[in-house]
Amino acid sequence: MLRQFHKMHGLGNDFVILDARDAPLAMDAGLAARLADRKRGIGCDQLILLEPSDSADLRMRIFNADGSEVESCGNATRCVVKLTGARDIETAGGTIHGDVTGAEVEVSLVEPRFDWDQIPLAYPMATDPVPMGWENLERPHAVNVGNPHLVFFVDDLDDIDIEGLGPGIETDPTFPERINVNVAQVTGEAIRLKTFERGAGLTLACGTGACATAVAAIRAKLVSSPVTVTMPGGSLVIAWAPGEAVTMRGDATHVFEGTIEL
Known part of the structure; x- marks a missing residue:
């Protein structure tokens, strides 16, 4: 199965982005780690999977290079905003809001928690x-x-x-x-x-x-x-x-x- 991907980075923090909003893609730790491998895959710090969302413009799932799924990634969010034009992005860590401002992208994360x-x-x-x-x-x-x-x-x-x-x-x-x-x-x-x-x-x-x-x-x-x-x-x-x-x-x-x- 051939799938299109985008390679992006935020200040050198690099991502492979797969858009699964129209064509679902089953992602697991093993596949994410293989795609992130810099010698045998595409290579990245994080793999990003875009999916449909009921509460935002899209849902963003984030897999680290070792295949573990995590809640949030600020640099990746800026890249997804620039790539898709999405303003509201659902993540496991909360909904993130973004906007392209000239040559840069501004995103608003969740309110910090300290307990x-x-x-x-x-x-x-x-x-x-x-x-x-x-x-x-x-x-x-x-x-x-x-x-x-x-x-x-x-x-x-x-x-x-x-x-x-x-x-x-x-x-x-x-x-x-x-x-x-x-x-x-x-x-x-x-x-x-x-x-x-x-x-x-x-x-x-x-x-x-x-x-x-x-x-x-x-x-x-x-x-x-x-x-x-x-x-x-x-x-x-x-x-x-x-x-x-x-x-x-x-x-x-x-x-x-x-x-x-x-």
Whole structure:
């Protein structure tokens, strides 16, 4: 069976997008992982499957490179908005609203959640900060912006071995759904960020990671809103106020389209 796909990226965080709104496609962890394989498949950080929705313009399902299905992806949402023109997108993490604004795309995620059982954590504890540490990373802030994140603020981002520490933090039993790991450095009124994504590893950019980090920094009065968050792949502008949804603005790039035999 031949299926058309689109290859897109948001600041280097890359996606294979399959549109199954008119022709249903059964997706499972094995197929998603094979398509995401950079040597034997198309290659991507996340595979995106578009399906019909009863409550929005479309439904977006997100599969990490290891085949695990997750709730939300900010960079992918910007790409889907640019590709399809959808304004309201249903995800497992909530409905996301998007709009193309000139050369960039702005999306509005869900209102951030901070309670231990909303992250979720395995048992009750403080989340701002979490009273835990892994080597030289300690007392992170826990934020759910449609998917779960830890945010560590450090003095020098370049001194942190996030690729070495990330797997152990991601799979710590404290996080029953695993966790995305963000390490950030505040530089004046801006933020530098690296993210180790659950199921995908170290990525060039993470949209929800940028949102979670900005929210944690604004709550801690380290920066004011809006704030520019710069990752290895580029920058996003994040805005948030308590009690409101978090918004994110940045690029979305269409690379190519093709067909693949499933």
